Amino acid sequence: MDCYIKQWHDLILNCNFDNTYKMVWSKAIVELSLNINEDAEEETIAFDFGEIAKLCLKYYWNQTIYFDLIQSPSFKKPPKIITSTKELIQEFFCKRGNVQPIRFEKIDFYSLKLEKQYEKTVKNITNTLRENVCWRFKELNGYTYEIYDLDSSKRNVVFSKQNVLKLKEHSDFLFTFINYRWTQMLEGFNYSPKISRKVRAIDEDNIKRASLKKFYKHLDLMFEDGQRKCFYCGEVINDTDVSVDHVIPWSYMFSDDLWNLVYCHKGENSKKSNRLPSEEDIVRLENRNTRLLQCMENKSLDYDQLQIAIDKDYVKKFWISFKG
Template sequence: MNDYIKQWHNLILNCSFDNTYKMVWSKALVELSVNVSDEVDKDIIIFDFDDIAKLCLKYYWNQTIYFDLIQSPNLKKPPEILNHIKSLITHFFDAKNSVHPVRFEKIDFNRLQLIDKYEETVKRIITTLKKDVCWRFKILNSNTYDIYELDRKKGKVYFKRQDVLTLKQNSDLLFTFINYRWTQMLEGFNYSPRISRKVRAIDENNIKRVSLKKFHKYLDLMFEDSKRKCFYCGEEIEDSNLSVDHVIPWSYMFSDDLWNLVYCHKEENSEKSNRLPFEEDIIRLENRNIALLERMENATKEYDQLQMALEKNYVKQFWISFKG
């Protein structure tokens, strides 16, 4: 294991805790590293507290709105960040006039006229991260690990270029460490079952799958000669061997969205199972969605949903989110 990753491993698995702040902080930094290009030519990579806070909000939102998980051992004094997020969730329910939970990635706070509440929540999260989290994460047994530099006044985290690329290359391993440690913490705070699934904000109870044939008319728009081709191998598909696949597996999404659906051979669908796709498949799906939108009729529900998925970068956002 790389020495730099060993430091992260030690900090994540051996940290002391009275809440789960260190887990959201570390997970956000790793997720931001995934978005850094391998070709970046800067010696120092800067992550902004604003971006970190938005990711922390996403993690806590998805765990709280679905499962209301307790994030500290003191029931009378829950973490400040969690209180702010629960307040935002209350405003969200009021604006929707419904208590139906929705994943953070699918919410348009601007359209709900909640952008001020959202931005206020982000600012409050930043305040807590600066005060209590960013510097404490680096300390273990009175030793301070030199894994990044901080400017709390400006709200910046500074990484050496190679360190960020090392985080990116080892992101899957680090996400595993973080989720494992987070699960351990939550099991000490909650009596709720299946904590490990809820760390990733997914639950399979009472979720039914439906036929995907209704999407054929849209997916067919990509094939002017009516010869359907497999998204993965590029070969033509016989009708008897046709399957519609969720590129990001259904077991992660629990929803059927045009932006995530492609044609493929039945055997390739089965072989892929519920594994997350490689980045090259994600890039091809993004390009497919751009081309598909150009071929669809405007002013329809499906057009609007696909357009929103492109504008909000759903493919990359969900893929990175589920990697963690």
């Protein structure tokens, strides 16, 4: 391995697990290296802290808004950058009047008139990167790896052109390796399933929410008279108002499983968002699953999966892990 890239490898591999700042920091730098023009005359290349901060915000925004991944083991005192990111997401939801997640790259904070909040967030992140992250990332076991320089005012991170081109050349490896380490950290303090798939799906802009219509044929078995009833309020649902809800939120499960799906009124679905279901709902879901299994014919994959979920107590297990 190239000696410069080996230093990055060692730092990423061995850094501590206090929070995931070093992951977003290194990932942002590698991403910025992709824009470098190989024919540029300059011998040194400087990355502005603000530009790095915007990329860090992008990564955290997307992981938080879709999956609410926790970025540090300390629940009582979440990392500052995460707190700022969450505040911005709240302002964004307020402005739009719903809690539908949107990728950071697709948002124009200026046309939403959120530019002040956005700039404030970038500034907060910049300050934390300056004070806590930029120099710490280079240190390991009492030794400083001189992979970049910090100018005295800490406005920029300065590289030799040759080194930035190495980052660019090895960017595929570095992105994969950073995500691998990041995933390992996240698994240390997130109890939700499929962490590595979540991280990858966000990176690949590949977060598909499939239509749940294919589950109608099973869920309908519960309503012999054809009148679908809402799992939450028990009232009959008009055909125009019907929706399928994940009792344990989709953002937590990142999958569509019959054992977790119920009919409900459209409005109730969007209000619920990522809230934890009550114990009462969980017990009702377990009973529903037992009854649904009795209604189904024993010959489909869905039947088998529902049976496994009942036998293995998935509803209660995932609910307990979701509660933390």
